[in-house]
Amino acid sequence: MDDYIPISKINDFLFCPYSVYLHSVYERFSQRVYHSTPQTIGKIYHQTIEEKKYTTSKFILQGINVYSPKYNLLGKIDIFDTKNGALAERKYKVKKIFDGYKYQLYAQMFCLEEMGYKVKKLFIHSLSDNKRYKIPLPNKNEINKFEMLIEKINNYQASQKYPKNLNKCAKCIYKPLCH
Numbered sequence: 129m130d131d132y133i134p135i136s137k138i139n140d141f142l143f144c145p146y147s148v149y150l151h152s153v154y155e156r157f158s159q160r161v162y163h164s165t166p167q168t169i170g171k172i173y174h175q176t177i178e179e180k181k182y183t184t185s186k187f188i189l190q191g192i193n194v195y196s197p198k199y200n201l202l203g204k205i206d207i208f209d210t211k212n213g214a215l216a217e218r219k220y221k222v223k224k225i226f227d228g229y230k231y232q233l234y235a236q237m238f239c240l241e242e243m244g245y246k247v248k249k250l251f252i253h254s255l256s257d258n259k260r261y262k263i264p265l266p267n268k269n270e271i272n273k274f275e276m277l278i279e280k281i282n283n284y285q286a287s288q289k290y291p292k293n294l295n296k297c298a299k300c301i302y303k304p305l306c307h
């Protein structure tokens with residue numbers, strides 16, 4: 129694994145730890161080669177954020193790099209409104225709020241807080257149907273679970289055995305590479 133944990137990999141790790149390993153092996157190739165269609169669409173939406181086309185308000189931070197020395201996390205936030213403390217992550221299509229989505233938001237929140245911002249609200253925004261899901265701020269129990277997950281990611285070895293979930297494997301873009 130990298131020395132730091134890319135925030136974007138938290139959800140992938142929860143989907144399947146081995147997929148993160150395969151992603152790291154193949155990411156040096158052109159992204160067009162291995163990105164599936166939903167991922168490519170999601171990426172195009174994120175490019176809008178990264179190119180700062182979404183808003184010019186001086187209260188909105190968008191697509192900025194964030195880092196947490198405490199958790200050794202590195203990544204980008206999607207949109208943070210410094211006025212009302214609302215942090216939002218936009219995804220192309222959200223059918224269900226997976227734990228990975230929540231933990232990615234927590235990771236962004238912890239980074240922002242270490243940078244001196246106060247995060248008061250968390251949202252996941254589904255772009256395709258324009259739905260906004262409010263995510264509660266993490267309580268002590270959720271923070272403990274988050275910290276255990278970070279520890280697992282830090283200690284992960286590609287040779288580790290892990291239970292396979294055939295439903296996930298059927299949807300996995302790395303299936304042809306996985307044995």
Ligand code: SF4
Nearest residue numbers: 144147297300303306
């Ligand atoms: S095919 Fe299955 S085991 Fe292999 S990386 Fe994908 S989800 Fe994981």
